[in-house]
Amino acid sequence: MRRVALLGSTGSIGTSALDVVRAHPGRLQVVALAAGRNRELLKAQCEAFRPACVSVGSKEDADWLRAALSHRPEIHWGAEGLLACALHPDADTVVAAIVGSAGLASTEAALRAGRRVCVANKESLVVGGALMHAAALAGGGELLPVDSEHAALHQLLDGRDRASLREVRITASGGPFREWPLARIQAATVEEALNHPTWKMGPKITIDSATLMNKGLEVIEASVLFGLTADQVGVTVHPQSQVHAMVGFADGSYQLQVCANDMRLPIQYCLLYPEQGPGPVAPYAWEEARTWTFEAPDLDRFPCLALAFDALRAGGTAPALLNASNEVAVAAFLEKRIGFWDIQACNRETLAALSPGPAGSLAEVLDADRAARRHAEGWVRTRA
Incomplete structure (x- = not known):
């Protein structure tokens, strides 16, 4: 039985992961759920899976959830709540599905604590890949990728x-x-x-x-x-x-x-590895005519x-700079403060303006992340 802490339970990866858990009741058990602002869906998930530990985005949401639930799990909030779920003593497997660099610290902590981490938060690897490997080596953790390609x-x-x-x-x-x-x-x-x-x-x-x-x-x-x-x-x-x-x-x-x-396939692969068996997704139908291009x-x-290849070749904190700039630019585009083509322009200008440094510690990576965000936000303000 694998006991799962799911970080990002109300997102697309989180809900797919819970489908996989439902398909394997004798092999997978949810012990912790962490989400952001979607407290209504989180409440429904808590009632269905009855985890021992829960985390939400804010204290207000934590108070609301505490009053709304029919059972009494530990309830946390914010960054400390993510860590509480990732490091819960009953959890041996962590699905890291928090979008953006916000999931970096909890992913690193889970690996350092010896957990299997099914990482759907690609930013954890893009921003701090060397740190993740070092944490896994130091703590005996195991890193498996949820992205379908990886x-x-x-x-x-x-x-x-x-x-x-x-x-x-x-x-x-x-x-x-x-x-x-x-x-x-x-x-x-x-x-x-x-x-x-x-x-x-x-x-x-x-x-x-x-x-x-x-x-x-x-x-x-x-x-x-x-x-x-x-x-x-x-x-x-x-x-x-x-x-x-x-x-x-x-x-x-x-x-x-x-x-x-179907993302449930790579999620199941990571949760059950090295075993592979039937799950919630039907086998590929080779009888159907199809064309691949x-x-x-x-x-x-x-x-x-x-730009991503450029950052990979530059090494050090260059991927962290690119990721942070891109998060700022995409958020500004979604808010209709900048245009679509401005996303690449912001990223290109940030990489050109900031020199990458070493990425030997979490502090160095987070410093680079903050510097790129400041620069990208300033760039956006000049366009908005």
Whole structure:
């Protein structure tokens, strides 16, 4: 029985993870739930799973939840609440699904405490990848990726002799603007950018998919997770989102991982690894006629992907600078304070203005994060 602390329970990853738990009542048990502002959904989740520990975004929400629940779990709030859930003594597995760099400290703490961490918070690896590995090594924790592409790579590389590896490739749907001309992309509205053709995700991740920054962050994540250089990680646009990753070997051959575009599959893979068995998603139907297409990404129309490769090659805190700037720019776009094309411009200018430093400690990474946010916010103010 794996006992799960779920950080980000009301988001798309969190609700999918709870579907997986429901499908395996004898193998998975929820002991802690953490969420932000969606207290009504969190209340329903608490009543259904009756965790021992719960965290919400604010003290006001904590007081409301305490009065609303029919049972009496520990109730915490804020950053300390995330840590309380991640480090709950009954939890041996943590699903880290808090969006943005806010999930960094709880992910690091869980690894240092020896937990299995199923990381859906790619920013934890993009911003502090070396710190996550160091924490896992120091505490005996285990790091498994929930992103569909990285879970696919984990399956393809598990037990492989790395000397035979030539490259890995992760796939991208191409987002809603894959076939749009540059001028139309530059003028895209918030509503158009949120209309993803394949996945249903939160607004920040959906905008990142429209700019291909999401794929850029995943390139950095793949490098961190599997010890790869920027030249060993590629991106292929695959609009059908059925092939999630490919591994190329020294002899020129490739192996591909294929499954339905349903996040419950990689979540289940991480929660139950190394076992694989039936779950809430139907097996892939090879009897159905289908066509797969593959193409190279256009870096002129999607420059955020190129910026991510630049940050990976620069190393140090460069990925943290890029991630922080992007969070500020995307938030400003969603608030309609800047335009769609301003997202890449803000990110490019922030990387150009701030020199990356070493990323040897959490303090150094967080300092870089704050500096990039200040710079990006100033840049946004000049445009708003």
